[in-house]
Amino acid sequence: MTPEDTPGLATTGPVKVVGAGLLGASVGLALSAAGVPVQLEDASPASLALARDMGAGTPATLTDPEPVLVVVATPPDVTADVVLAQLSRHPRAVVTDVASVKRIVVDEVLAAAGPDAARYVGSHPMAGRERSGASAADADLFVGRPWVVVETPQSFPAAVLAVRALAVDLGATPVRLGADEHDDAVALVSHLPQLAASLVAARLVAAPDGALALAGQGLRDVTRIAASDPRLWAAILAGNAAPVARALREVRGDVDALVAALDRAAEEGPLTPGAMAALADVVGAGNAGAARIPGKHGGAPRRYGYVSVLVPDAPGELGRLFSEVGEAGVNIEDLQLEHSAGARAGLARLAVLPTAVGPLEQALDERGWRVVAE
Structure with missing residues (x-):
């Protein structure tokens, strides 16, 4: 060519x-x-x-x-x-x-x-x-x-x-x-997530084996990028030190407020006035922020329906699932794979258009797949 x-x-x-x-x-x-x-x-x-x-x-x-x-x-x-x-x-x-x-x-x-x-x-x-x-x-x-x-x-x-x-x-x-606009933006959407993933993953170094055996997809999602190259990221973070430090200070303020609320709940009981609201506010703010992340191809966020299917841990099974979803005339918008330690199957969570959820569940059930209710 x-x-x-x-x-x-x-x-x-x-x-x-x-x-x-x-x-x-x-x-x-x-x-x-x-x-x-x-x-x-x-x-x-x-x-x-x-x-x-x-x-x-x-x-x-x-x-x-x-x-x-x-x-x-x-x-x-x-x-x-x-x-x-x-x-x-x-x-x-x-x-x-x-x-x-x-x-x-x-x-x-x-x-x-x-x-x-x-x-x-x-x-x-x-x-x-x-x-x-x-x-x-x-x-x-x-x-x-x-x-x-x-x-x-x-x-x-x-x-x-x-x-x-x-x-x-x-x-x-x-x-x-502009250069400053870029550096401020990537501090928030790239460099801060890298540090957050690394900080969470670092807590696992001394974690008991029994605790790690309970790990689910949430932990894997949060820590995926913690496997990044330390030397490269040291150079990136040092090169963008001021914007990253600003973002971290804002997170530190949120963490300090969260720790204070948890301390009150631990010392005075979970129904301590103000504690529940403070904790809910943190999660609610996260909901609001996550809703602003652009969707597929950078467009506006879209709401999808989800179909969860047990996939045997054997060669070709995931490919067979994709093929049969295609035969059903459904496009997979996103995919999450969840595994449990020692399990002989994984859970494939397929994001599809909401109108496709019912027909796809029926089609997969007819083809012998075990569909798990959301």
Whole structure:
């Protein structure tokens, strides 16, 4: 496939990707699949070889044609230095970075780049996963996700357009924000959740085995991203220290009020005046906040119905369930899988349109599945 064969593809390349981790390799996979030539560079020969073997591009050489676009996908503590090096090395290329903090990168680049700053546009795809490295890369990682574009006063319009086009070509939706706006936003919607997951998971280190045996899907949901790379996240959090600290102080205030209410209930009884209301307020505020999280494809939140089905723990059973849901003419909007320690079956909770709940339960029951009443 060539770029000309891909309708609407604006990124023609060559594109150079510096950093062959999760984001860099995912960019390379998506562009390579569309026929765009991708040159890969990484400080780690092993990471570079893995990204190459996965099909994310070919290692950059001194004889390569000059890239028209350079994507810097390195940890935020070194991103600015790499951006500056690429601006100098490729004097005609547009250079962007995908670091998850923007203010420190933008400030360092603008302070040292001189006229080359016109070819720099910061960006950040709001996509990722708890696993890192090229082995976790996915050509569809950015599909349907916001991609923040952070232009500077010095950015050429053509450079901004090139970065927006990259986001669109990878299936993302460009969102224009300033560096401070971006950093404040990700502190709340990305960095704070990471810390919350890590703090909860850290309480499990010394937990009794008997308590962990009772763990359900709620604990797994809350702690899923606690498996993230500690070194990478240390660099991210330090780079966005002030906004993250502000968000944590607000949470600390809520936690202090919650602890005070619990202490009153413990000392004076659960019916102590004010204690119940304080506890309900915390959960109620959480309800209100969760209701504001955008729904599927970034649209308005939608209400779904749920169908819960026991799935035997055997090869092919989950695939058979999906196939038979499709045969029933129902689209699965979301999926949760719950497992209990020692159980020989899992509980698949399928989110579907409310009107599809009854027909789907009947169809699955007729096909021999055990449907569990919600």
